[in-house]
Amino acid sequence: MCLFNVKDGFLEAVVRGYKLGLLTTADYNNLCQCETLEDIKLYLTGTDYGPFLANEPSPMHTTTLVDCCTRKLVADWRYLRENAGEPLGRFLDYCTYGHMIDNVVLIVTGTLHERDVQELLEKCNPLGMFDAIASLAVAQNMRDLYRLVLVDTPLAPYFSDNLTSEDLDEMNIEVMRNTLYKAYLDDFAAFVHRVGGTTAGVMSELLSFEADRRALNITLNSIGTELTRDDRRKLYANFGLLYPHGQAELAVAEDFDQIRTAMEKCQPYQSIFSRLGLGETQMLDKILYEEEVRQLINTYEQQFHYGVFYAYMRLREQEIRNIMWIAECVAQDQKNRVQDGIVFTF
């Protein structure tokens, strides 16, 4: 607390300033009233997105709108990263490794379906870019992927622990993504523990939630596939509120009701599932997003820790998802559904 501001006080204040620019409930209500994409653009020009939208030519598309919003996040993030000392710099890097994993998976899957690499690169998340990303397309199996490209990236340690020489197919790629993500989450959790102090307290709560949510999603998606129970168990991160007993129950769960029973044994998730009516699996995503946003906003209640940087990134991403949903609803004339997809932040 006494020495935090030596290196990080300035950036913490800056990121709290960025957070003030996030859209509020009133903003969302106004956005929902918009009739065309032009209206949305006009409204967003009055917010922090202004400089990034001002020079966009009409007519707008949803993708260009979302691109502009993402550019704002990326610009903010670059500014933070360039001004960060250690260990904040490494913390900010850690926040983006998840995007890096997603990009690798995106390129590899795209190449498998013989899509153009340039086209794929445009779809990648700019936060997770690294130098050799374009050459990912040449890899035919996991060993090549590691040896040719990823050995120079920060993802290398996550790979080398779990390397198999299997060919890349749809199922293997998905397993690879989750194995990498598990290794990444474990590593991130260990890192915030090393940083210690308030950062460790705040971040381990957020990361536990993330780990549990991934465990839940893996279980949901693997029901009815050929993934065995042991393989499923290996994809869960080694921490989180469900670790280890809840995860053991999830690993053997066969349908949604069993998952629900396993999750409800954990106090915080009981309230989440109680908001979910019987058989309503579609709403689960939204409820989990709302819970995440609530936790992210809580990080701003404390000062002198790194969690606010992570929270800013996640909140901005959620906001971009909200804008995308509103824009899609407007573009496709589905205005009656516009409220369903928005996760309100402030």
Place this chain on the structure above:
Amino acid sequence: MRALVLGVAATLGLPSLLLLLYLLNVDLQYLFFLFRNISPYFWSALGISLCVGLSIVGAAWGIFITGSSLVGAAIREPRITSKNLISIIFCEAVAIYGVIVAIILQTKVEAVKPQADGTYGLAAANAGYAILGAGSVTGWANLACGLSVGIVGSSAALSDAANSTLFVKILVVEIFASALGLFGVIIGIIMAGNANFMAQG
């Protein structure tokens, strides 16, 4: 946690050291002999330098905690800068307390001749220790005060940027924090009050 362990070790350390010396049959008279032969001018100089030094460390610490947050928060909300300068001024006041008390202590120091055996009399010793005590009380109190004003000031800058109605409320907290330094100053002045090198006896 670590600070707590250090604090406990320090408070238990000195008595147990003395106990150890006693058990080892070390003649404690030699220890008192040592203290008797240290000049009271050394103690008063130490007191005055602790007073100024610690006060200024406290003030500087507070200013950089507040200042770095203030600079960052002012990027988005430039209106907060002039209002939040008051937090910087509160920190600065801590340094001024230290300087004032140091000047008062310095005026108490007067030259007296040592006795025939090279030691100083009771009055001079009393004055030397009084000035040491007054200086360190003021110094440590101001160090803590500067830190606490700095941390509250940093929060004040951030919350004022988010919501300007909070400024006055946090300012009240900050005023209480800056009053802590005054307690040290008052006790320091009282302690130094009857220090007089020239007194007879």
